[in-house]
Amino acid sequence: MTTTMTRAAAAVTLHGVSRVFGRGPAAVRAVDDVTLEFPRGGWTAVMGPSGSGKSTLLHCAAGLERVDTGRVMLGDTDLTGAGDADLTALRRTRIGFVFQSFNLIGALTAEQNVALPLRLAGSRPSRSIVRSTLDAVGLADRARHKPRELSGGQQQRVAIARAMVTRPEVLFADEPTGALDSTAARTVLGLMRAMADAGQSIVMVTHDPGAAAHADAVVFLRDGRVVDRLAGAGAREVADRLAAWER
Template sequence: MTTPRESVLTAADHQHGLPAVELRAVTRTYAAGPQQVRALDGVSVAFPAGSWTAVMGPSGSGKSTLLHCAAGLERVTSGQVLLGGQDITTAGDADLTALRRREIGFVFQSFNLIGSLTAEQNVALPLKLAGARPSTKDVRAVLAAVGLDDRRRHRPRELSGGQQQRVAIARAMVTRPRVLFADEPTGALDSAAARKVLGLLRELVTAGQSIVMVTHDPAAAAAADSVVFLRDGRIVGHAAAPTAREVADRLARLEA
């Protein structure tokens, strides 16, 4: 797979050995009535540039909170979040919004496509929101890269679940983000569609993209380069290139 234009930011990360994104002693607490819930408890982790990391853990372990804090969607209570070495923890709301539009791609389990727009229009939307004039050539190139050039005029209801998720990935990639965050990207797909989406993510990583993915599926996690395990808001383990069985066994022990 080739992306429309090389990501200069990702190339710079490789050159200088910087992590794509890094959390340093990050804590995130929420008010729950009179008490405080600590969703993340002093988490320190670096996600290497040009790699694919899966984040797993039991329900309530802090997976989604970690993803949202790393992507700048949630403010941390304490600690630091660095994107390509840049501390984004104290960035103002306007700067953070601009940074997310420019350097972060996000893929959701529920696709979040606009039903009244075609695939091509959905992919172009982030560029329009950022105040840029979308290049038809670039938009179509991204759709072609995910195998949907012949579906560019179709609306979401005319596409299968797997096709909708590939449109969502193209939409996340069109801005050439430094990091692609994925929250259960295969959770709403059947096994065949999930394999296609995981294959596409692998192609993106081979081309130099950095991916951080939350998943509950051991097979999806095993497709990544490495897996980080969470429990009770803390990192409790790491595995490099594990099999699906190894991931499932580790997760079962954490849940027990």
């Protein structure tokens, strides 16, 4: 892993990235020669019909999935050839994840879940850091609750707090509102908007035009390729564009 002192302009950069699943005639090019920059301090939504490769693109960008060709850069760090230990360290310090299915650890309370990344990184997190992170997502009073005692929206906010407690460079979110009702979804999106406004880089995959409309920019994917972009569009405009690509 190489790190240079200069800060790159883009939070994450993909250069000619391809990812193929399967072999021979059954091979699927989930991501097909994608070159893309996710800007620092901006919120980018990735949209596309199901099977367009948007989740695989996110996994590749986050170093969870290896790429077959091309390069993935997190800031100035090349993830392409990084080993397991390097990627683990990145997940602890520079990358945060939020997923559709929350993925909290059921055995741990909300505050234990939030403290987990810090503890895994070997530090003994102060209660105040954990509490203030939970407070930032509006759940300071739920610190001692276990995931099953929380609503879906609350669980997702705990997941966001867990992702943010390490102050990551980039927050990757895969359908963060996919399992939420509209009220809970609005709360979560509002939270993410506030984070982006405060300078947090966010890459989000979604199929919901309403969610995508909260982002600064929308990238459209089809058959593993980037086919379109929109900036500062409303939900209607995003939906129309998506519908056009789904035809």
